[in-house]
Amino acid sequence: MSTPVVELRDDDECQELETFLVERIYQFNAQATGYFDGRLLAGRLRSEAGEVIAAFSGHTWGGCCLLAHLWVHEAQRGHGLGRALLQAVEAEAAHTSNRPR
Secondary structure (H helix, E strand, C coil), rough: CCCCCCCCHHHHHHHHHHHHHHHHHHHHHHHHHHHCCEECCCEEEEECCCEEEEEEEEEEEEEEEEEEEECCHHCCCCHHHHHHHHHHHHHHHHHHCCCCC
């Protein structure tokens, strides 16, 4: 049996493939568990000039929350913005997990 050749992808194709995988894994997990409550979760804070100075992304599913990314602009660190983002994530995750399934 020969070893299959794995195709490595460029940045654009990586994003497409990640989207494909997330959708397929969600479908499988939802069918296997009966939880169809998955939601993307993201938020941001902007400066008065409209620039993004802090943001997060992740998702909720099956009563759980996964925070994949959290970023605060270097000049804005130490001012409680990260804490504010985390509190928003926690509040939304709690709200989402209390919804009827």
